[in-house]
Amino acid sequence: MSKRPKRLRYGRWRYLSLSAAFLLILITPLLNLYFHFTFIQGWYQSLGIGRLWIVSPLEGLESLLISKYLYLPSLIGMLIPILVAFYLGRVFCSWVCPISFLHETVDKIRAWLFRYHPITWRDRLVLSLRLLWVALIGEFLLSMILGFPIFVFVSPPGLVGRELMLAIIFHSFALEGFIVLAILLLHFVTRRFYCRYLCPLGGLLAFLGQKRRLKVRLKSRKCSACGICEKVCPLGLPVNRGGSYSPYCWNCGECVDYCPTGALKFYWKRSYYLKPVSVEASKARSGNPLPDE
Amino acid sequence: MMHRRLFLKILAGGFLASCAPGELASSPIKTNVLRPPGAIPEDLFASRCIRCGRCAESCPYRSIKILDLRHGFYAGTPVIYVEKVPCYLCMRCVKICPTGTLRKVSQKEVRMGLARVNRRLCVTWKGEGICRSCYNACPFREEAIKLDRLRPVVMPEVCVGCGLCTYACPVRPKAIVVEPIYAFRTSR
Numbered sequence: 234m235s236k237r238p239k240r241l242r243y244g245r246w247r248y249l250s251l252s253a254a255f256l257l258i259l260i261t262p263l264l265n266l267y268f269h270f271t272f273i274q275g276w277y278q279s280l281g282i283g284r285l286w287i288v289s290p291l292e293g294l295e296s297l298l299i300s301k302y303l304y305l306p307s308l309i310g311m312l313i314p315i316l317v318a319f320y321l322g323r324v325f326c327s328w329v330c331p332i333s334f335l336h337e338t339v340d341k342i343r344a345w346l347f348r349y350h351p352i353t354w355r356d357r358l359v360l361s362l363r364l365l366w367v368a369l370i371g372e373f374l375l376s377m378i379l380g381f382p383i384f385v386f387v388s389p390p391g392l393v394g395r396e397l398m399l400a401i402i403f404h405s406f407a408l409e410g411f412i413v414l415a416i417l418l419l420h421f422v423t424r425r426f427y428c429r430y431l432c433p434l435g436g437l438l439a440f441l442g443q444k445r446r447l448k449v450r451l452k453s454r455k456c457s458a459c460g461i462c463e464k465v466c467p468l469g470l471p472v473n474r475g476g477s478y479s480p481y482c483w484n485c486g487e488c489v490d491y492c493p494t495g496a497l498k499f500y501w502k503r504s505y506y507l508k509p510v511s512v513e514a515s516k517a518r519s520g521n522p523l524p525d526e
Numbered sequence: 527m528m529h530r531r532l533f534l535k536i537l538a539g540g541f542l543a544s545c546a547p548g549e550l551a552s553s554p555i556k557t558n559v560l561r562p563p564g565a566i567p568e569d570l571f572a573s574r575c576i577r578c579g580r581c582a583e584s585c586p587y588r589s590i591k592i593l594d595l596r597h598g599f600y601a602g603t604p605v606i607y608v609e610k611v612p613c614y615l616c617m618r619c620v621k622i623c624p625t626g627t628l629r630k631v632s633q634k635e636v637r638m639g640l641a642r643v644n645r646r647l648c649v650t651w652k653g654e655g656i657c658r659s660c661y662n663a664c665p666f667r668e669e670a671i672k673l674d675r676l677r678p679v680v681m682p683e684v685c686v687g688c689g690l691c692t693y694a695c696p697v698r699p700k701a702i703v704v705e706p707i708y709a710f711r712t713s714r
Contacts, residue, residue, distance in 0.1 A: 279578035281624075288624050293625070382572075402583065
């Protein structure tokens with residue numbers, strides 16, 4: 234029981250980060266409307282902090298592919314999210330995305346009302362995770378065939394921000410808000426159904442983060458194959474069978490929090506292209522690199 | 527993918543009842559419904575705009591409105607209904623557009639449309655009275671709208687199409703309207 238306070242570390246921090254990210258897009262239009270504070274503008278489709286612009290890579294790429302026009306501020310704005318995805322993987326999805334915030338809030342309410350817990354929950358509809366690539370490629374192909382970007386106005390991460398802005402500034406909701414409700418309803422069928430299988434932005438970030446530096450490492454020697462990690466993983470990844478190394482993993486740290494044996498840890502891969510040091514070599518260098526448990 | 531498709535199909539079915547099918551793929555731009563300043567031509571607008579809505583957020587007069595899903599492919603794009611709130615040419619939206627859909631133009635280079643006086647409706651042109659609301663409202667007075675024996679005449683080389691004249695016109699239906707003639711020029 235001495236390990237108890239160490240548990241749920243990442244979960245707390247993640248919810249804090251998600252709340253802060255949600256508050257940012259909630260407070261920005263209010264400040265803009267009532268105090269004419271325009272230093273921070275926009276939401277996770279395009280966020281402007283002073284002169285620094287951040288453009289969502291999916292929307293930017295789609296706009297670039299369809300209009301065949303390079304616009305430098307847009308490219309530079311896409312650079313930051315692309316670099317973050319390249320080094321840290323899909324962290325936007327699990328640590329920032331307002332849809333994620335809504336999902337986790339719904340989960341908290343369910344835990345409070347119906348004693349919901351991910352370990353006792355059973356997903357009703359489990360599909361192949363490869364569907365994410367189908368969503369990403371299909372999305373691009375369909376928009377290029379139609380000649381209109383599709384994702385841009387049904388992109389749930391951006392949609393939440395737009396709905397909030399419309400509600401605060403224009404005192405009205407757009408019809409697209411129902412998409413957010415539909416996604417939250419799908420969550421009652423399978424955990425994070427939309428994030429798992431359908432989100433093209435998640436697909437793009439997963440693609441960019443294939444060779445990410447930050448990963449959850451599984452120490453097989455410590456693992457007791459209890460399967461808790463697979464149960465608590467919001468994406469249903471088989472973490473004890475190497476699921477955290479797959480491109481789908483979004484580094485939320487849920488499995489690290491729940492692992493009873495401490496077999497799962499975040500680690501930063503120094504350089505992807507250097508070969509890992511073999512056990513023999515490390516043994517030779519320092520007398521006892523792997524102390525017995 | 528299937529679920530979103532299915533969902534969208536159901537959604538689309540609902541809309542078809544409420545709006546004309548042609549409206550989903552045709553531009554919402556028409557008389558007195560304009561794009562914000564500096565907009566690229568309409569054939570590329572919807573494909574380059576990423577619907578981030580920051581132009582609407584930055585607009586201090588709330589002139590810029592965001593279209594909703596009923597406008598099909600044009601959903602999420604910004605428009606200005608000049609009869610409701612015209613553009614006051616503060617040029618904030620052009621500075622923050624992240625995709626260059628609204629080009630960085632100066633006030634005088636804006637071409638949102640061209641004002642047109644309907645001489646059969648205008649009180650002054652009909653000779654029923656003397657009104658120069660449009661002349662007074664014009665930001666480029668004596669340049670974009672001149673008076674020809676007190677009757678308003680629009681100078682097409684100077685008029686930016688901001689719609690202040692339309693907004694000011696007391697006659698119903700409006701005797702001066704803005705036609706988005708520049709929006710439908712083919713680009714490149």
